[in-house]
Amino acid sequence: MFPIFILLGYLTSVGLYLIVPVNDKFNKTRYFLNFAGMRSSSYYIGLFLADFIIYSISNFLLVGFVFVLDLGIFTENAGNLFLILTVLGFPYISLAYLFGFVFDNPETAFKWVFWFALLTYIAPLLLTANYMPKDVRDILTTVFKVSSPFISFNDALSEIGKQEATSVFSRITSYLGYNMI
Numbered sequence: 001m002f003p004i005f006i007l008l009g010y011l012t013s014v015g016l017y018l019i020v021p022v023n024d025k026f027n028k029t030r031y032f033l034n035f036a037g038m039r040s041s042s043y044y045i046g047l048f049l050a051d052f053i054i055y056s057i058s059n060f061l062l063v064g065f066v067f068v069l070d071l072g073i074f075t076e077n078a079g080n081l082f083l084i085l086t087v088l089g090f091p092y093i094s095l096a097y098l099f100g101f102v103f104d105n106p107e108t109a110f111k112w113v114f115w116f117a118l119l120t121y122i123a124p125l126l127l128t129a130n131y132m133p134k135d136v137r138d139i140l141t142t143v144f145k146v147s148s149p150f151i152s153f154n155d156a157l158s159e160i161g162k163q164e165a166t167s168v169f170s171r172i173t174s175y176l177g178y179n180m181i
Contacts, residue, residue: 006062006157007121007150007153007154007157010088010092010150010153011114011117011118011121011150012114013058014092014095014096014099014113014114014117015096015109015110015113015114016054016096017051017055017092017093017096017097018096018097018099018100018103018109018110018113019106019109019110020047020051021044021047021097021100022100022103022104022105022106022109023106025100025104026104026105026106030043044097048093048094048097051093052089052090052093055089055092055093056086056089059082059085059086059089062081062085063078063081063082063085066078066081073160074160077160080160081157081160084153084156084157084160088149088152088153091149092149095117095120095149096113099113099116099117102116117150120147120148120150121148121150121151121154124140124141124144124147124148124151127140127144
């Protein structure tokens with residue numbers, strides 16, 4: 001049950017990482033920065049680093065609460081949990097920026113981004129259900145592991161509950177390695 005709460009927390013907070021880029025587009029701040037000589041790559045790298053620092057603070061708090069609440073297998077694998085959460089940050093924040101290109105108004109973006117993020121999680125689960133032929137399901141599973149960070153995140157967290165900590169690390173890195181492409 002704990003992985004579901006983590007996932008819901010990340011699905012609902014994805015809007016926090018797209019407010020600044022959409023607001024900068026809405027207020028034409030990026031246009032002024034570009035006119036002043038700042039390249040888009042510098043803008044997005046700086047924005048990503050700032051967002052990743054904020055994201056890392058929430059990771060430290062989450063792992064700290066795992067110890068405070070003594071959540072059994074997650075307490076024993078706190079290092080792996082922190083690794084999963086840290087690696088999730090790269091595609092998670094990038095996905096928020098990708099959603100930001102769809103919207104022009106920050107209020108609209110914040111209202112609708114949860115549904116887009118939920119769709120990137122629910123749609124792959126429905127399309128790779130057992131009613132599909134095995135070959136099609138395997139192909140779709142691979143495609144969705146590349147395109148949706150939440151699917152690999154879900155798989156990596158479920159591996160913590162299934163196996164011992166020594167073999168979990170190799171499986172976690174193989175699942176999350178898809179999202180680093």
